[in-house]
Amino acid sequence: MTRTKQSGEPIYIVIAESLRNQIIDGIFNPGDMLPSENDLAEKFSTTRITVRKGLKSLESDGYIYSRPGKGYFVSTPEYKSFSIDFTEANETSRIRKIDLVTPNDEVAGALHLEADQKVLEISRIVTKNDLPVAYDLKYLPYDKGHPTIEREIQYAVFPEIVAAKTTPFAFYTTLSLTAESAKESLARELNCPVGVPLLVMRRFIISKDSFLGYGIRYMTGGFGPITGKSGVFKR
Amino acid sequence: MTRTKQSGEPIYIVIAESLRNQIIDGIFNPGDMLPSENDLAEKFSTTRITVRKGLKSLESDGYIYSRPGKGYFVSTPEYKSFSIDFTEANETSRIRKIDLVTPNDEVAGALHLEADQKVLEISRIVTKNDLPVAYDLKYLPYDKGHPTIEREIQYAVFPEIVAAKTTPFAFYTTLSLTAESAKESLARELNCPVGVPLLVMRRFIISKDSFLGYGIRYMTGGFGPITGKSGVFKR
DNA sequence: AAGTGGTCTAGACCACTGA
């Protein structure tokens, strides 16, 4: 008795596209209620479950939301969330130094360290076209029980370094961006004039119960901008 | 005959949490195949559809992916995607000037304008504790057919300004961040020394077929950092 | 051929919202 829907697009996608287009074209506007699941099931000659699949895909894309007992409504889009991609994976860089150091206040605070605890400092110069474009510092709490293997460090990029100490889904990272001017020591490393404006990125690697890593990166104009994209849009 | 599952958590969430915990604890690792839908249905005394709901929620959270004909696999997490929140909605600011101007090359290029087309320039000073912390410039193509209402402009924030010209789901925005030093004209507006490093944010508002707006914002250290968060983590 | 995920049907009961 099954109505074998065999043509190209799955019904639930047809439903989702139909509604999405009506939202983009302004036929349904933010706050408007959509037809109920039962109405849509009848209109598209299918069942509630298939209709729901379509609605849920629109919901997860941010176009609509549902209120139990009431219905589905068009979202008021938020333009405040941007997603930016940043990875060290495809960079060329060279290790400048690896050292066990006593952390300064910034690093000690970032990693929530005890008073006399030491940290591993990894400094690197990132290059583009053989010119230095970023100076990168990473700090890892020095753990006597699990001494870090320097071979690994040389080839790993940031989050992956600490992933070895835990499972890969047990931590997250944060990022903060500021503009600062190049101090003399930085200018020397980056081969640029003192006072040049640098884009500074600070990153934390955090697991449920501890601070696994802290990174500071100073980027010259040659590094290029950090770019992102916002929001709800048909890709 | 229905086995009335009436206790608190829905079965599909129990299934998802169970698998998620096994992934976080490293019992299942990236690349590992999970039990099949049928196996899980049997193990949790439910049906494939309920199992699928749980698996799909893990999939949309980035923990796993599915390959038709093969099975479900634990993802290799990506740490390169950060989400940052940025909105002008809660800022205090004052309009500095609104003008119809001939765009310079940067603006004309950003908005893909014809040679002699004019743009509306809105400049604003953002303040914190009565001190200027950002200088904000917005450019909107001047459209003779739909002259912009200045009253609206004074109170709207960026994406919402152009939303009036189209439907709210028909456009997206991009963002780019750099560090630049304060030129003299900027230093005057921001009441800061010439040469101070500024965080510069450029934004584009883009619809399917046209460029609706361009914004440049120069932020002093007083504005604070731009912050973000990455990745897959149990919220 | 056997197993997998992807889609779909035709029902069901529940908790919730609003008139």
Add this chain to the structure above:
DNA sequence: CAGTGGTCTAGACCACTTG
């Protein structure tokens, strides 16, 4: 109260991957 979305059952056929 009737209508809504949330959850769930017990089947089905399909295309795909692997042996």
